[in-house]
Amino acid sequence: xxxxxxxxxxxxxxxxxxxxxxxxxxxxxxxxxxxxxxxxxxxxxxxxxxxxxxxxxxxxxxxxxxxxxxxxxxxxxxxxxxxxxxxxxxxxxxxxxxxxxxxxxxxxxxxxxxxxxxxxxxxxxxxxxxxxxxxxxxxxxxxxxxxxxxxxxxxxxxxxxxxxxxxxxxxxxxxxxxxxxxxxxxxxxxxxxxxxxxxxxxxxxxxxxxxxxxxxxxxxxxxxxxxxxxxxxxxxxxxxxxxxxxxxxxxxxxxxxxxxxxxxxxxxxxxxxxxxxxxxxxxxxxxxxxxxxxxxxxxxxxxxxxxxxxxxxxxxxxxxxxxxxxxxxxxxxxxxxxxxxxxxxxxxxxxxxxxxxxxxxxxxxxxxxxxxxxxxxxxxxxxxxxxxxxxxxxxxxxxxxxxxxxxxxxxxxxxxxxxxxxxxxxxxxxx
Ligand SMILES: Cc1ncc(COP(=O)(O)O)c(C=O)c1O
Numbered sequence: 001x002x003x004x005x006x007x008x009x010x011x012x013x014x015x016x017x018x019x020x021x022x023x024x025x026x027x028x029x030x031x032x033x034x035x036x037x038x039x040x041x042x043x044x045x046x047x048x049x050x051x052x053x054x055x056x057x058x059x060x061x062x063x064x065x066x067x068x069x070x071x072x073x074x075x076x077x078x079x080x081x082x083x084x085x086x087x088x089x090x091x092x093x094x095x096x097x098x099x100x101x102x103x104x105x106x107x108x109x110x111x112x113x114x115x116x117x118x119x120x121x122x123x124x125x126x127x128x129x130x131x132x133x134x135x136x137x138x139x140x141x142x143x144x145x146x147x148x149x150x151x152x153x154x155x156x157x158x159x160x161x162x163x164x165x166x167x168x169x170x171x172x173x174x175x176x177x178x179x180x181x182x183x184x185x186x187x188x189x190x191x192x193x194x195x196x197x198x199x200x201x202x203x204x205x206x207x208x209x210x211x212x213x214x215x216x217x218x219x220x221x222x223x224x225x226x227x228x229x230x231x232x233x234x235x236x237x238x239x240x241x242x243x244x245x246x247x248x249x250x251x252x253x254x255x256x257x258x259x260x261x262x263x264x265x266x267x268x269x270x271x272x273x274x275x276x277x278x279x280x281x282x283x284x285x286x287x288x289x290x291x292x293x294x295x296x297x298x299x300x301x302x303x304x305x306x307x308x309x310x311x312x313x314x315x316x317x318x319x320x321x322x323x324x325x326x327x328x329x330x331x332x333x334x335x336x337x338x339x340x341x342x343x344x345x346x347x348x349x350x351x352x353x354x355x356x357x358x359x360x361x362x363x364x365x366x367x368x369x370x371x372x373x374x375x376x377x378x379x380x381x382x383x384x385x386x387x388x389x390x391x392x393x394x395x396x397x398x399x400x401x402x403x404x405x406x407x408x409x410x411x412x413x414x415x416x417x418x419x420x421x422x423x424x425x426x427x428x429x430x431x
Contacts, residue, residue: 003387008050012038025321031394033383038069047282047391055391056408058398068267068403074271077310081303082120089297094305101312102269102277105250108259109296111285112277113301118241118266119147121276122204126295128284129202129235131292138202139194139234140203141185143212143367146204146239146264155182156211158371174202185209185367187218189357190225195232202235207252210242213370214349214397220300229261235284241266241276245312248321248353255352272310273304320402324353327400327409331355334413340422347373354398384419 013035014217017023022030029036038050045068047057048417057269067074081094083387098111108314115121126138138151146152150173154166163375183190185205194200208217229236237260244265253259261284266276298304314320332350335357339346347364349356358364359381360374378396385392390412392398400409 003051003389006035006037006049006051006053009038010035012050026275027378028394033379033394037386037391043116044068044070045405050334053389055386056404056412058390058392058412060399060401062271063246063267063273063399064272066246066399066401067271068401069272069312071271071310071403073310073314074209074307074425075217077306078273078303080308084302085328085426086303087298087301092300092302092305094302094309095300098305098308098312101309102265102279105245105316106251106253106263106279108253109263113157113285113288113294114156114305115252115272115276115278115294115296116304117147117299118239118264118276119149119152120296121241121264121278122146122152122237122239123149124288124292125237125264125278126204127292127294128262128278128280128287130239131287132235132284133201133233134198135198136202137179137181137193137198138204139181139183139200139204141183141209141367143209143370144185144204144206144239145211147242150176152204153177154180157279165220183271185307185422186221187223188228191225192228195228195234198235200232202237204230204237204239206242207238207240207256207258208243208351209356209367210351210354211399212367213358213364214351215365215370216349217256217365218350221330222252222256226258235262236260237262239264239266241424242354244352245269245315246324248356249316261354268315269309269311270304271314273307273310275299275301275304299369313401321352323402327354327404327406328355328408330406331398331400331412335410335416338413338417338420341393341417344420348405355398355400357396357398360397381419384422388415388419423424 013023023121024036039047040050041048045057098133102112112123115124143153145156153168154177156168159166160168181194198333240251240263245268249256262278262280264278269275328350332355336348345358345362347361349364358373359377361369361372364370383394
C-alpha cells in the first residue's frame, strides 16, 4: 500500500515544535522529508509509526541498533538492572564485565574509559593525546566526522554557508577550531610534511570514511599513517564510532590489521543505549588518573553497561560478521543492479553492513566525488521509499542489523527498483 500522508506524525510534530526547538532532538532530523515521522515502537528490523504503518528500518537509530529493535537479550539485561536502580555514582560489576568484553574485541589494548556519546569520547581521546605529547594541534581529514564539539567540527562539509571560517556551526569557538589542521584523506606525503617538526599531538580519522560515502582507505594508507605517526611521536586515533563492532567484532582494527594508539567506540557498542569508550594502552589511558580530566555523571551507567554486555554477547556469536557482510553485499549489489537496469547514473559502496547509495555520480571514491552526488534527487527517492515501507537515512547511507533477512533485502531491492523506475525523468542524471 502506498502511504500518501502521515496525519498522526504530522500532528505530533506540530505539537512537538511548540515545546521542543525545531520539533526534533537533534538538528539534522528536522530536514527529514516530507517531515519527521514519529514512531510508536520497533521489533527486529521493523519500525511502526503512530499512524500504524510498518517500515523496514535501515536507519537503525543512525547506527546503534545493530541487533535490531527489542532484542530479547538486550531487553532482559536492561530490565534486570533497572529494577536495582538506574545509577550509583560508584563502582559496580558491569563496569569490569563490559570493559573486559570490549577489550576481548580489541586484544591489542588493555584499558578503556567509558563515556556516553561519540562526541564526548572523541574529545577525551584528543585530550589524552595532548596530555601525552604536550602538543596542541591535531590533524583531521575533509569529510570525516568526529562529533559536534568545537575542536572537531571543522572540515566536515566545507564550513558554514556564507562564512570564510572552516567552522561548521554558528557560535563555534574560532580558537578551539583553529587547533585542527584539515588535510585531504589518502595523501601520505601531505601527512608526512604536516607532521614533521610540527606541534601535532594527534591524527584522528575514520578508518573507513563512513560519514562521507562509505569509502575504504586506499591500499596501504592506514599502514602508512601508522608508520608516520610512530616516526613523529604523534598519537594515532581511529574514530571507530561507526566501524567498531560493525565491520568485525574488533572493528576496523581487526579488519585492516592496523593498530592505532587509541580507538573511539560508540553506536553499536550498546545496541541503542547511550555509551561510548576510548580504548588503548594503559600508558595513555592511565593519564586519566594523572592529570587528564575525564568526567561525566552518567559515565559507566549500570543499565547501559548491562545492555552493552548483552549486545556484545549477541554480536560475538559465530558467523555474525560473515552474515552481516553477506547482507551488505546483497543489498549493495541489488541497489546497483536496479540503478543500471533503469539507466540511472549512481554509485553504490559497501563495507560490511554499511552501504552508501549516491545518485548522479558514476563512482564515489573520494570526498569530492561524494560531494558531487545529487542529494535533491536522493531526498525525493527517500520519500518514495518511505511511502512504500522502507525507512532509510538522508545522505545515502544504509545500515543493516543482525535481524534483517535476505527476504527483507530482496523486498527492499524490489521496492527500490519500483521507485527508481517511476521517479521523474532526470533523477540521478546529475545536475
Ligand atoms: C565517526 C563518528 N564519530 C563520532 C560521532 C559522534 O557520535 P555521537 O553522535 O554519539 O556524539 C559520530 C556520529 O555519528 C560518528 O559517525
